[in-house]
Amino acid sequence: MKRFYKETAVDLGDGGHRILLDGKPMRTPAKTVLAVPTRALAEAIAAEWGEVPDKADINVSHLPLTRLAATGHDRVTTQRTRVIEDTAKYAGSDMLCYRASEPETLVKRQRETWQPLLDWAAGRYGARLVVVEGLAFVDQPADAVARLHEAVAAHSDLGLSALYNLTHISGSLVVALAVAEGHLSAADAFAAAQLDEIYQIERWGEDPIAAKRHAGIRHDIDASARFLALLAEQRLKG
Template sequence: MQAFSTKVVSRLIQGRFPYFAQHRNYATRKRFYRNTGIVQNESKWEVTLDHRRLKTPGGKVLAVASEQLARALAAEWDAQTEHITQPTMHLTALCNTALDNPGKLSPHDITTYLLDFLPTDTLLFHSEDEEELKKLQAKKWTPVLEWFQKRFNVTQEISRGLELPPVAANTRAVLARYFLSYDFTALNAINFGVEALKSPILMLTCIERHLEPKEAVLLSRLEEEYQLSRWGRVPWAHELGQAELTARVAAALLVVHGCSDSHSARAKAHSAN
């Protein structure tokens, strides 16, 4: 497996939430606008706050590829009440990061990171000790792994210990082509969703509309939920964590599908001409 350089990893980490640390005051400032809207500018869509174009922290106009994504961004800003709660605005953060690219990443950087993430995928590590957990993982995870292998025509082993399961060169090649078929904005969002789920496979099931975000989050937390069912839980705390993860994955998918739907629409229009 190709080693992922420390430099690129640090750039990826820097790029995850680059503006929350730099603009702490911005996270709690009062809402300064009354209305939100969207406008089309050539092939891009922009968000407006009181008819002023929204900009990234880097000073770029926040322009996205589809009307659907622009409306979702405008709704996110419109949902802010007395104060702007920046850390919960995942769509805006994702689009800001993609446009400003503070880590100076390329699509190949993110693709390599995602491929190197695969051997650590949550779904590939099955219990070797607890029989009940092993049965639960087989029941819940195996159908997803079977779908993944069939969809991409690959074979993937699982691990029942601490060793990383091998990933075939063909699997890496197939997934590399798949990831690189998306533009940088979508790839950045895919990375965000993968890190939330700790699973490239679960993120792929959501991108391909095989699972809903809530289902994927429950599967990613399967072992944790199993332990909580045995030892007890603080209901509100765990539900809050689950809701936050679901929001992250859903935001990532809105960006991915917004970018890919726009690409498909342009391709169809070009073919018609």
């Protein structure tokens, strides 16, 4: 589908701030009016559409904020419990808990990058996760898993859309929650999530396929982090 509109705008209507294309409210694939709780997020979504070149094809990969908002409306609202469970289950197998035993340079980097995040989760949520060497599965304390589940469930439908995306991409619920809470930047989240891969690239170099994959991961983390930050702006202001 090519660009079919001339102007984008934002207004305040039923349900929140709406994104307008030539004065008409944008709708999700499920035909729901796309409304978000903060003007900052609505303006950012409108800007995505405004940046589509005239008569160019509309590429959804260039509209990550729109996609996250639409997913929140169409999927999370109808499957909220499932999305919470699919996100919270990462508490039982969080990537940050599985450490290398060698080489020492990697062990040190994992410890210095990942352990402060686990310590933050323990202090913020009372969820102390167990760390092990190797990939053998370890059962995490039930109370820690339950408290991280509560932290996930506290998010709005739109927030869950981005939180699930971040968790899935990074392999770490702790990383995703740290970004959502403003404790971790998108750049640091990427560095934590891709620590092992970055370490290998530093040693052996990066091939074009891996470079493209890393660029995609960085793009998705950046978009999810930005979405959550914009969602946290003052609600329904003007």
